[in-house]
Amino acid sequence: MSVPAVRGESSRRRGPALDVVVVGGGMVGAATALAMARAGFATALVEARAPAPWSAKDEVDLRVVGLAPSSVALLDDLDVWTSIRASRAGPYAHMHVWDAATGAAIHFDAADEGRDLLGYIVENNLVQWRLWEALEPAGVRRICPAQVSGFEVLEDRVQLNLDGAEAPILSARLLVAADGAGSPLRALAGIETQGRDYAQRGVVAHVSTERPHEGTAWQRFLDTGPLALLPLADGRSSIVWSLPEAQAQRVMALDDEAFLHELGVASDFRLGRMLCATARAAFPLRLQLAKSYQAERFVLLGDAAHAVHPLAGQGVNLGLRDVAQLRDVLVEAREIGVDIAAPQVLRRYARRQRSADTLDALSFDALARIYGWTAPPLVAARGLGVRLLDRLSPLKRRLAQHASGF
Numbered sequence: 001m002s003v004p005a006v007r008g009e010s011s012r013r014r015g016p017a018l019d020v021v022v023v024g025g026g027m028v029g030a031a032t033a034l035a036m037a038r039a040g041f042a043t044a045l046v047e048a049r050a051p052a053p054w055s056a057k058d059e060v061d062l063r064v065v066g067l068a069p070s071s072v073a074l075l076d077d078l079d080v081w082t083s084i085r086a087s088r089a090g091p092y093a094h095m096h097v098w099d100a101a102t103g104a105a106i107h108f109d110a111a112d113e114g115r116d117l118l119g120y121i122v123e124n125n126l127v128q129w130r131l132w133e134a135l136e137p138a139g140v141r142r143i144c145p146a147q148v149s150g151f152e153v154l155e156d157r158v159q160l161n162l163d164g165a166e167a168p169i170l171s172a173r174l175l176v177a178a179d180g181a182g183s184p185l186r187a188l189a190g191i192e193t194q195g196r197d198y199a200q201r202g203v204v205a206h207v208s209t210e211r212p213h214e215g216t217a218w219q220r221f222l223d224t225g226p227l228a229l230l231p232l233a234d235g236r237s238s239i240v241w242s243l244p245e246a247q248a249q250r251v252m253a254l255d256d257e258a259f260l261h262e263l264g265v266a267s268d269f270r271l272g273r274m275l276c277a278t279a280r281a282a283f284p285l286r287l288q289l290a291k292s293y294q295a296e297r298f299v300l301l302g303d304a305a306h307a308v309h310p311l312a313g314q315g316v317n318l319g320l321r322d323v324a325q326l327r328d329v330l331v332e333a334r335e336i337g338v339d340i341a342a343p344q345v346l347r348r349y350a351r352r353q354r355s356a357d358t359l360d361a362l363s364f365d366a367l368a369r370i371y372g373w374t375a376p377p378l379v380a381a382r383g384l385g386v387r388l389l390d391r392l393s394p395l396k397r398r399l400a401q402h403a404s405g406f
């Protein structure tokens with residue numbers, strides 16, 4: 001099904017042909033557009049840059065995410081999980097987190113939660129590509145490459161001005177911004193953000209290790225920041241090494257031998273020696289929350305709404321949680337015959353998600369601060385706390401359930 005663009009005065013009188021226009025075709029925006037189309041809404045997606053096709057012959061993308069069971073369930077519901085799983089997804093059933101200063105550790109097992117797995121490590125571009133491929137067959141009108149240069153809210157619709165598209169004007173009842181942490185649309189809507197710069201970078205690479213990863217996500221907290229070793233489908237591990245800016249720059253400049261040695265020391269040789277590494281990349285780390293997720297006929301989701309520290313590996317999981325919630329709220333509004341972009345409808349989505357995301361973002365931030373403590377009494381208290389938590393089964397279970405997204 002292809003949905004025509006709406007132009008001119010006559011269409012102003014007719015009402016918009018589209019229900020939803022999503023801006024941003026990253027993992028979250030593409031999932032939103034697909035979820036909307038599968039729920040029967042006439043949907044378009046505007047994306048500035050077409051994603052590169054994913055191929056099994058290509059090297060594993062440097063950017064990977066740990067998909068929680070709730071995210072897998074949504075992708076399955078959207079009919080893309082089977083092909084992602086069959087392509088290249090690293091399942092993990094255990095998570096082991098330990099403190100470099102005290103040795104205190106906490107261990108999570110899927111079996112304790114009555115599950116087979118805690119999640120999957122998957123390449124960002126694989127998830128994005130499988131969603132992207134599914135859009136047109138599901139009836140989503142893909143407008144790419146194109147950028148939104150401005151938008152105007154009218155009585156029954158929002159009208160977007162597009163740069164680079166065949167039709168320069170597009171209108172829909174609801175505008176959904178999933179255009180990433182720097183969200184130009186958030187700025188156009190006049191929504192401010194709050195948060196802090198961690199003055200850290202996440203250094204990422206894939207490494208082969210002397211010992212197998214055992215289907216375990218390993219994370220060691222050092223006073224410089226956490227180092228995660230995430231199990232890839234091909235037996236290697238993907239690292240996310242959060243380091244203060246200057247140290248990240250130094251580590252990025254090391255030759256392979258020195259890098260592998262420092263990484264081995266930082267990981268306490270938990271997987272033995274580091275044998276070989278791919279090229280590296282480094283990403284700035286910020287805590288950023290939009291002060292509101294909603295404006296007139298406008299909502300934010302994904303990183304446009306919230307960017308969090310990667311230590312809990314939850315960024316995209318929070319974004320996919322937004323997608324499921326927005327879809328459910330809009331479907332409910334349609335069922336009772338209310339405009340899907342009515343303020344009270346958007347408020348239901350925005351208030352609930354913002355408070356849930358704020359709680360999560362602040363918890364991850366608190367963890368980052370607690371693991372940054374260096375004063376001996378505080379470090380000892382932290383060690384005691386972690387040991388206690390590992391033994392307090394009900395609390396530990398609640399943590400694990402929350403991380404699974406349910």
Ligand SMILES: Cc1cc2nc3c(=O)[nH]c(=O)nc-3n(C[C@H](O)[C@H](O)[C@H](O)COP(=O)(O)OP(=O)(O)OC[C@H]3O[C@@H](n4cnc5c(N)ncnc54)[C@H](O)[C@@H]3O)c2cc1C
Binds near residue numbers: 023026179180283
């Ligand atoms: C080092 C690191 C490790 C991470 N690890 C994890 C992890 O283990 N688990 C996890 O869940 N998350 C993780 N994350 C977070 C995760 O990568 C992000 O939450 C996720 O990629 C955000 O997706 P998004 O679709 O919201 O935004 P993006 O991926 O930023 O997509 C935004 C899209 O909008 C497009 N766009 C922007 N402006 C416009 C415009 N004006 N018009 C049209 N299109 C536009 C862009 O081209 C882009 O495609 C990590 C992040 C980092 C930095």
